[in-house]
Amino acid sequence: MNKPWIGGIAALALLVASASAMAGAFSKTYERIPGWDGAPMGALVLVPQGQGSGPFPLVVMPASWSLPNLEYLGRATQLASDGYVVVSYTSRGFWDSAGQIDIAGADTVEDVSAVIDWALAHTPANPNAIGASGISYGAGISLLAAGRDPRIKAVAALSGWADLEASLYSNRTVSQQGVGLLVGAGALTGRPGPDLAQISTRVAVGDYDGAVQGFLPQAASRSPASEVAALNARGTAVLLGNAFNDGLFPPNQTIAFFNQLRGPKQLLLSQGDHATAELPGALGLPNEVYTATTRWFDRHLKQVHNGVDAEAPVRLSPRAGQWLEYPDWASVQQGTTRLGLSAPAGLLSPTGGLIGGTASGWQSRIATDVPTLADSGVVLVSGLLQGIGVPVTTSIPLVNRIGAAVWVGAPSSTVRRLAGSPSLRVTVVPSQSKVSLFAYLYRMDAVGVAQLVTHAPYSLRGATPGRAVTLDWPLQAAAAEIPAGQRLVLVIDTHDARYTDASDGGGTVTFTSPVATPSVLNVPLR
Structure with missing residues (x-):
């Protein structure tokens, strides 16, 4: 990673953050945070300033597949101005983070815990009020990490997957456009590990079925559905947001996961495709899904009684600005x-x-x-x-x-x-x-x-x-x-x-x- 590129990230972070109208002051720095094995992760760290002595709730935000830590900058500045410590970091193997892309493998998931360790040691973060949130790859990583790290009390997972096999091999059928997009983006922006390299080799010769079928034995361990028991045992608060027309992670597998959760939970299904319903909110623009995400963290990390407990757990949007509300998915199907x-x-x-x-x-x-x-x-x-x-x-x-x-x-x-x-x-x-x-x-x-x-x-x-x-x-x-x-x-x-x-x-x-x-x-x- 060259130094001018790192400086460019920091400069852009300062420019975007300073252009926003803030309710409270905060500092912002670019850091190289050691992953679980010492591999440095490129991160933007935002810490409240002049908002009291803390400790402040912490939100860790792993970046999406092929995107850098700047992805969440707009939303991170809003959270920091509202009294949150935020660490938005590039996922392992991409851009300015070291290591290899392991498709949500153990290394990538353990990095979340390492980032939490660093934040607790270097910022006034509250060890009893920790959340994780992300879009797409960051969403799946956040859910997996919450299943394995009991310090994570709340998750907002947007356009993520719950079951990789059901996503990549839906009814034994491969979305060649979706897989091709992921493989191409990974090759352009990161360093593929063995699994992704094998998939890429098969995709290069048009063997999409073989590429996905060869990965299926690894799919369960990379699926948040495998962490349901742990999430339920700890009562982790989980908000899930997906699009009806998600071309990478279709909604039915997310719904099945939601139905298994027993702790506080919300499901928001919007019109659009993969990440299109949330990306404007990540940039800091007005966004219904990210408004719900902020309220979710306010309730479950700040313990603010803001009405979230009384809101319908299931909300479906047939068109922008309209939401249908249900107490559970069974009521949707009635x-x-x-x-x-x-x-x-x-x-x-x-x-x-x-x-x-x-x-x-x-x-x-x-x-x-x-x-x-x-x-x-x-x-x-x-x-x-x-x-x-x-x-x-x-x-x-x-x-x-x-x-x-x-x-x-x-x-x-x-x-x-x-x-x-x-x-x-x-x-x-x-x-x-x-x-x-x-x-x-x-x-x-x-x-x-x-x-x-x-x-x-x-x-x-x-x-x-x-x-x-x-x-x-x-x-x-x-x-x-x-x-x-x-x-x-x-x-x-x-x-x-x-x-x-x-x-x-x-x-x-x-x-x-x-x-x-x-x-x-x-x-x-x-």
Whole structure:
């Protein structure tokens, strides 16, 4: 690490911090903090000045994947002006921090405890009021550290993961766009360790499936879900914030983790993609998620009775500025509407219905690996646009029925609200041992223009050709309004550019609906 670059970080920190209007004074310095093994971590340290003698609550903020410690500077200055000691540091292996990128391995997690040790020795930090917070990589690291270090009393984890396998290998399907983005960014901004180097080598030759499958044995130990028992035993206060369209860490795995927590907890799901809902707040701009984060730390580190205890633990945002509140996730899922999949009919554009009740005894066949106009969009880009009101859009009449099965519901008589996790049960008969399926749920207007509400992949690997398989298939959580006159549409095909595709061309998938297990779509619709 060269000295001019270090000086540049410190100078920029001073410039940004001094440009902010502060409620209280604080000092700010650039430090080289020893990691657990002595490897220096580049850190920005902000300490309250003229706000009393302390001790002050401490918030440790590990930076995101490929981002430096400047990431949280705007929010850190606000916290410091409000009486917090803040240490925002670059995660191991990136930019100005030594060591290698170990994908949230033991070294990276232990660094959080080392940073806490340093802060307690060098700042007026309160050893009994310590929090950890981060976005993306920093969120996962914060949760892992809280599970292993009992000094951490509260966590705010934003756009993080809870289960790496469920994130990287959702329903046995790899997001090649997501993995490619992480690998490329890591190579450009850091020093890959053995695991990331192996993944990068496979990605370089297009073997995304092999890259992720080779890492899966390590996934559990890098997943906060493995720390649930420790978090619950200590009653750690956990706030989770994610986006509905997160292209790296989809929301369902975060919801499953939230449901297992027994201490104080909140879950905020916003529109947008990975980190797009929180990054403006990290820069110090007005932001609902970061407002909730600050209130969370005020309550659980400062012990301020600010009303957080009475707030709804689950909040979903169907659009900016609007929040739906629930006491728990089970309440979100209450009142689910069951829609049966009926037989697709029509010569040129066969289409089935989404009906009340069920329909059985029918079959409908599509060809594998045929592109259609149904698509989940581009990682980061599509979700970001969706967050500002520009969703992924297609024309249902133009969806290629050779490669896609389509079911259309009745027009809604009133404005309806979809909030929660839809799920699909469908029976398929593949002609090949491997096939990837992609389910898309749309809302369609009167002329057939449809906006994507949610989607999910599902890959069969090792299937018996010609044998029926019934899939219980959760779609990712969503929150959206269905205007009067619009229809829900379900599309299933076998090709999506976002994901790897286990399917080979020349095969078929037959959809059916046995009497014993009729094919149905369950939608949390009110």
